[in-house]
Amino acid sequence: QAKYLGKNGGNLGGNGASMIRMGARWQRYHQTKLANAVFSVALDEKLRAAKSKVKSLCCAPGLASTNLQVTTNQSGGMRETWVMRWAQSGEDGTMPLLHCCLAAGLESGDFFEPNNRWTGPPKKFVLDKICLKEDSRKMLWEESEKACGEWKI
Template sequence: MAAPDEVTEDGYNREAQVNVLAQMLLLKETFPLLERAAERNGEARVVQHSSSARMIPSKGKLVRDYFAKTSAEHPLPKPFAGDIPGGTGMFNAGPAWQRYGQTKLANAMLSELFREKLAEKSSKIKSLVAAPGLAATELQVTTNRSFHTMRAWEANLIFTIAGQGPRDGSLPLTRACLHPDACSGDFYEPKHLTSYGPPVAIATGGTFKSPKAEKAVISDRETKEMMWRVLAEACGGEIF
């Protein structure tokens, strides 16, 4: 979360690769097993793990160059490039948080894109997404201690106001993974301010219950097709 602007051996921004691209490669490699499981059991599920940080990107836009290969000769574009010495804190939404927001928006948007693609194939695999809300875990500790992009006072403030423990934070994901009535296209997150409380569906079957919630997830067709191509380039072919 809000990690430094580093490039992996594969040539991608580290956060983009860890939070999105590597997961998509795993999905590509395991997709035949998911299809077999769906035929045997009547369903299988792919659940993305997003965050309220999906709302950070301006106008809900995913930027191709952030998920494409990068290097010293081809660095990331603004506002994603570089790190500010000493960090800037979370509330300043510096480059590190812009990068993180892109990955969490991608998780949410790709879940909807997968729902559409799977429906075209009449697949029994369900595509869902969940967001944990403000769950106090080692994630904040690591970001504060190692990356200096989340101040201790910032974490203390927001988690005192609307934080919850990791067990409660796991409930949206657990519901998406295991609830018998969960449908493809469902999006679960905490009930109160997207931060805490029991999990509720802000979208059911791909239909969002409010324009604000939809705006922070649904991208235009051009963006969806762009991300599908980017994933194919990174994973050595289309995921499915």
């Protein structure tokens, strides 16, 4: 919803920290990932319409052991540290991004994440239906332009 994309005086919707219970912090994290995916689809659509050779690719790191978990834990946010037993290294978490940057033969609109969703080498997946909704793409694009100015493609 557009109301969550603008300034709101620092009211971020609470401070619940539990990852398992999808506390407010993790809801916000999830929403940023969703917005990135929706934006990449919207950008792909605009680039194709303009017959651009530029590609819009999307990726996710899976579960990677990085400073995000350390700082979250220090502020009481990731008490469920047992889940990190299944995490891959931060370096391995970069592999989907590196794949998108360097691999040959990728198509605009492709999405990569670890092959078993949490860990493993990059694999192409189809984005979830929630990422493909036309009204979400339109709304996010419009709100992004309000925040950053019009994008000429």
